[in-house]
Amino acid sequence: MASLGAVTAREVAMAESQGPTPLSDERLRGEVRAFLHEQADAGEFVPRCDNWMSGFDPAFSARLGDRGWVGMAIPVEYGGQGLSPLDRVVVAEELLAHGAPVAAHWIADRQMAPSLLAHGSDDQKKRYLPGIASGTTYFAIGMSEPDAGSDLAGVRTRAVDTGDGWELTGTKVWTTGAHLAHAMVVLARTDGSPTDRHAGLSQFVVDLPNAGIEIRPIRSIDGSAHFNEVIFHKARLERSALLGTRGDGWKQVMSELAWERSGPERYLSTMPLLRAWADRLRDRGATDGQRRTLGELTARAWTLREMSLNVARELSAGRRPDVAAAMVKDLGSTFEGDLVDEIRQSSSSSARIGSGDPFASMLADAVLHTPAFTLRGGTNEILRSIVGRGLET
Numbered sequence: 001m002a003s004l005g006a007v008t009a010r011e012v013a014m015a016e017s018q019g020p021t022p023l024s025d026e027r028l029r030g031e032v033r034a035f036l037h038e039q040a041d042a043g044e045f046v047p048r049c050d051n052w053m054s055g056f057d058p059a060f061s062a063r064l065g066d067r068g069w070v071g072m073a074i075p076v077e078y079g080g081q082g083l084s085p086l087d088r089v090v091v092a093e094e095l096l097a098h099g100a101p102v103a104a105h106w107i108a109d110r111q112m113a114p115s116l117l118a119h120g121s122d123d124q125k126k127r128y129l130p131g132i133a134s135g136t137t138y139f140a141i142g143m144s145e146p147d148a149g150s151d152l153a154g155v156r157t158r159a160v161d162t163g164d165g166w167e168l169t170g171t172k173v174w175t176t177g178a179h180l181a182h183a184m185v186v187l188a189r190t191d192g193s194p195t196d197r198h199a200g201l202s203q204f205v206v207d208l209p210n211a212g213i214e215i216r217p218i219r220s221i222d223g224s225a226h227f228n229e230v231i232f233h234k235a236r237l238e239r240s241a242l243l244g245t246r247g248d249g250w251k252q253v254m255s256e257l258a259w260e261r262s263g264p265e266r267y268l269s270t271m272p273l274l275r276a277w278a279d280r281l282r283d284r285g286a287t288d289g290q291r292r293t294l295g296e297l298t299a300r301a302w303t304l305r306e307m308s309l310n311v312a313r314e315l316s317a318g319r320r321p322d323v324a325a326a327m328v329k330d331l332g333s334t335f336e337g338d339l340v341d342e343i344r345q346s347s348s349s350s351a352r353i354g355s356g357d358p359f360a361s362m363l364a365d366a367v368l369h370t371p372a373f374t375l376r377g378g379t380n381e382i383l384r385s386i387v388g389r390g391l392e393t
């Protein structure tokens with residue numbers, strides 16, 4: 001086995017002696033790693049970049065649920081483990097770094113569980129949380145619309161109060177996993193007009209499928225269709241579908257976005273590629289330039305991890321670190337793309353989907369996913385304006 005060189009070996013030894021920043025019970029990390037190695041060795045999954053968004057594998061999600069690694073912060077009375085959100089981060093880091101196929105349950109676990117716990121009625125908690133915790137209930141996010149992406153307050157989807165329920169009309173777009181989800185949380189206008197902006201918006205938990213809801217696939221550049229256009233044709237909802245308080249939709253959606261934007265998936269989507277490249281260099285030998293690139297990428301990842309953990313700790317303590325979360329997502333999603341570009345330039349393999357070389361295939365896959373990194377969950381321009389405004393105050 002070729003050496004990576006004195007400098008890198010020393011850095012690796014230093015990093016190992018310091019160990020990862022302890023988050024919670026780090027024994028959990030060892031258990032998750034052992035499970036993932038066993039699953040990958042048994043061919044239960046092939047590590048891929050961005051598999052938290054496109055790796056839909058219900059059986060794998062259910063296996064994680066069986067081990068108590070989904071919905072970990074959900075209270076025991078609703079089927080969860082009653083642990084801290086920081087325990088969830090330990091598991092999330094390992095799943096992401098190993099490129100595990102977790103898309104089926106990811107949105108439900110990451111943001112719908114905290115949202116339901118914060119704003120849901122007791123009936124909604126009983127109805128959805130046990131399925132989320134077992135990794136068998138999937139959710140989609142119904143925020144963006146054709147004319148309301150960055151400018152989310154401009155949503156036009158309207159929910160009319162019919163007395164015994166609600167009637168939903170409008171169009172959502174880029175709705176990840178809506179074709180596979182059991183429910184989606186929809187941001188809609190219940191009162192006033194789009195010019196009222198933040199006032200008059202409400203959230204709804206909408207069960208799928210629904211006879212009044214049409215879900216059309218949107219293909220991405222790799223030909224896959226993991227997101228959709230969702231059209232509400234006067235879709236009928238039960239009265240109990242309202243999530244939280246009528247008119248508080250904007251406030252609720254902002255706290256949901258804090259969970260959406262702050263997780264480790266905002267800098268770890270392409271970590272499987274870095275790991276695969278490091279293994280390749282270790283096996284085949286590395287040039288000085290490749291060692292430097294590997295060291296620089298590793299150092300950036302390490303710094304981002306420390307920043308991301310601080311955001312997780314703040315959120316877990318019940319605070320709203322919006323500015324720090326926006327900064328980590330901006331830097332993190334830029335890093336995810338830079339990692340792909342730099343490895344592509346530095347490695348001697350050409351990226352090719354379906355190539356017999358798993359590294360070349362993983363690289364090609366990562367290249368095709370890169371354009372989405374700085375768009376989803378809020379674009380980098382919008383995140384930078386949040387940071388800019390936050391630094392002014």
Ligand SMILES: Cc1cc2nc3c(=O)[nH]c(=O)nc-3n(C[C@H](O)[C@H](O)[C@H](O)COP(=O)(O)OP(=O)(O)OC[C@H]3O[C@@H](n4cnc5c(N)ncnc54)[C@H](O)[C@@H]3O)c2cc1C
Nearest residue numbers: 141142143144149150174175176372375376377378379381
């Ligand atoms: C892979 C993927 C998955 C997604 N999944 C979901 C999902 O599940 N649910 C959901 O609701 N949405 C989802 N989205 C949508 C995502 O949230 C939006 O794409 C994003 O918020 C940007 O909105 P937009 O596409 O309408 O672009 P626009 O808002 O039209 O922006 C276009 C460009 O203009 C820039 N811009 C806009 N306003 C400003 C400004 N004020 N200052 C500076 N620059 C500005 C933007 O930064 C961007 O570069 C997903 C997107 C992607 C790529």
